[in-house]
Amino acid sequence: MAGNTLGSLFKITTFGESHGKAVGVLIDGVKSNIPISEADIQKELDRRRPGQSAVTTARKEEDRVQILSGVFEGKTLGTPICLLIWNKDADPKAYESIKDLFRPGHAGYTYLSKYSIQDYRGGGRSSGRETAGRVAAGAVAKKILAKRGIQIIAYTKEVGGITAKKIDYDVIEKNAVRCADLVAAKKMEKKILKVKKEGDSLGGVVEAVVKNCPAGLGDPVFDKLEADLAKALMSIPAIKGFEIGSGFTATRMKGSEHNDEFYKDNKTGKIRTKTNFAGGILGGISNGEDIVVRVAVKPPSSIPKAQKTVDVEGKKRTIKVEGRHDPCLCPRVVPVVESMIALVIADHLVRQKQVAANHSITRIRGEIDLLDDMIMLLVSQRQDLVRDIGRWKQKHHVPIPDSKREKDILKKRLALADETNLEPEFIEELYAAIFHHARKIQREV
Numbered sequence: 001m002a003g004n005t006l007g008s009l010f011k012i013t014t015f016g017e018s019h020g021k022a023v024g025v026l027i028d029g030v031k032s033n034i035p036i037s038e039a040d041i042q043k044e045l046d047r048r049r050p051g052q053s054a055v056t057t058a059r060k061e062e063d064r065v066q067i068l069s070g071v072f073e074g075k076t077l078g079t080p081i082c083l084l085i086w087n088k089d090a091d092p093k094a095y096e097s098i099k100d101l102f103r104p105g106h107a108g109y110t111y112l113s114k115y116s117i118q119d120y121r122g123g124g125r126s127s128g129r130e131t132a133g134r135v136a137a138g139a140v141a142k143k144i145l146a147k148r149g150i151q152i153i154a155y156t157k158e159v160g161g162i163t164a165k166k167i168d169y170d171v172i173e174k175n176a177v178r179c180a181d182l183v184a185a186k187k188m189e190k191k192i193l194k195v196k197k198e199g200d201s202l203g204g205v206v207e208a209v210v211k212n213c214p215a216g217l218g219d220p221v222f223d224k225l226e227a228d229l230a231k232a233l234m235s236i237p238a239i240k241g242f243e244i245g246s247g248f249t250a251t252r253m254k255g256s257e258h259n260d261e262f263y264k265d266n267k268t269g270k271i272r273t274k275t276n277f278a279g280g281i282l283g284g285i286s287n288g289e290d291i292v293v294r295v296a297v298k299p300p301s302s303i304p305k306a307q308k309t310v311d312v313e314g315k316k317r318t319i320k321v322e323g324r325h326d327p328c329l330c331p332r333v334v335p336v337v338e339s340m341i342a343l344v345i346a347d348h349l350v351r352q353k354q355v356a357a358n359h360s361i362t363r364i365r366g367e368i369d370l371l372d373d374m375i376m377l378l379v380s381q382r383q384d385l386v387r388d389i390g391r392w393k394q395k396h397h398v399p400i401p402d403s404k405r406e407k408d409i410l411k412k413r414l415a416l417a418d419e420t421n422l423e424p425e426f427i428e429e430l431y432a433a434i435f436h437h438a439r440k441i442q443r444e445v
């Protein structure tokens with residue numbers, strides 16, 4: 001089924017269901033000789049893994065990655081890379097009692113409407129577990145970006161209405177909510193635990209910054225960089241909103257306040273902007289400033305609190321979603337957001353190389369070869385028609401040479417030569433050869 005692949009030249013396809021045998025990803029379009037190890041990928045997967053703290057689910061998935069293909073002696077081969085993560089802590093029994101009920105906020109009803117079948121265990125394909133494949137692929141993309149000095153940092157900005165007042169990248173991995181402000185982090189943690197005790201859950205905002213992204217990435221008009229980022233980030237389960245730069249705040253600003261003033265940085269010689277309300281992208285193309293995006297993360301739907309719903313027959317029921325679920329998704333969404341951004345930027349880097357290569361002699365010769373192929377095809381088609389005329393002339397006893405017709409054709413072609421900037425002498429020589437050959441063919445039929 002379509003819809004499981006992201007990217008144009010650097011492409012990923014994820015596979016697997018939450019309680020199936022395994023989840024994973026197939027990556028295509030990675031250059032050869034890039035050093036990559038299972039440990040590099042594992043480091044990223046461990047950040048997404050459940051069971052990291054009291055504010056995430058108690059599920060104890062090990063999430064061990066195996067590289068099945070595309071890597072030899074620690075380096076990429078340039079062939080498809082398949083990464084596999086076995087599902088070990090899957091507990092389908094927890095879903096037996098509620099398998100015929102539509103869990104509010106979950107995709108059971110829509111999957112059933114679309115496919116007429118669903119793996120009800122843990123949300124199947126719609127589960128957050130699918131994002132393990134994205135994070136594994138993101139680790140490969142991050143390696144490629146790191147070689148160019150591009151860094152992506154995501155963090156929890158807001159939870160249940162509590163907002164980070166400062167941004168300190170050094171503290172993100174030192175608190176359970178992955179907030180960039182330790183004071184706010186403590187408050188967030190407390191609020192999540194309180195709401196968890198009440199059998200409920202909380203939403204929040206995750207912000208991400210891309211540092212050292214070169215100017216020039218993004219393909220207007222439909223593959224603008226922010227459009228591709230929005231698509232990739234909105235495809236993460238539980239993401240309900242996307243903002244870039246000033247985002248929705250721009251609606252309350254004047255143009256004079258919002259416009260980022262350009263200046264030339266005398267140290268680097270680069271054109272920069274004094275403010276960054278644009279969020280690092282103008283007209284769909286990166287401008288070299290930090291790319292700043294935010295996503296809205298909904299409160300997770302699986303809550304032990306009793307909720308009203310219906311079963312597959314439409315009968316009224318009450319549901320309590322027991323099992324091990326995240327009371328707030330933000331800390332686990334952080335590495336997924338980084339990965340999706342890394343995948344989009346990696347793809348656009350490869351795409352930009354193609355644009356830059358447009359002036360190369362190889363590309364120009366390739367285009368000439370294509371035109372020559374078309375000329376050959378047209379000459380062959382013309383030859384077939386000339387032969388048909390020859391047969392007609394033979395049948396109706398009409399002489400082969402027809403100087404009036406030849407003159408008419410040449411007159412029309414010379415008029416067109418003038419319009420298309422072609423030399424008349426060249427067209428006369430070309431048509432002299434064409435007429436000579438046509439007479440020869442017609443004599444032979």
Ligand SMILES: Cc1cc2nc3c(=O)[nH]c(=O)nc-3n(C[C@H](O)[C@H](O)[C@H](O)COP(=O)(O)O)c2cc1C
Pocket residue numbers: 057105106107123126127128129131236237238239298300301302303324325326329332333336
């Ligand atoms: C890393 C990750 C973990 C998730 N874990 C849970 C969870 O434990 N409980 C839950 O209700 N939703 C969880 N979700 C979200 C659901 O998968 C998602 O809300 C559901 O499939 C419906 O899709 P939608 O919210 O995008 O419409 C998780 C999402 C992510 C990205």
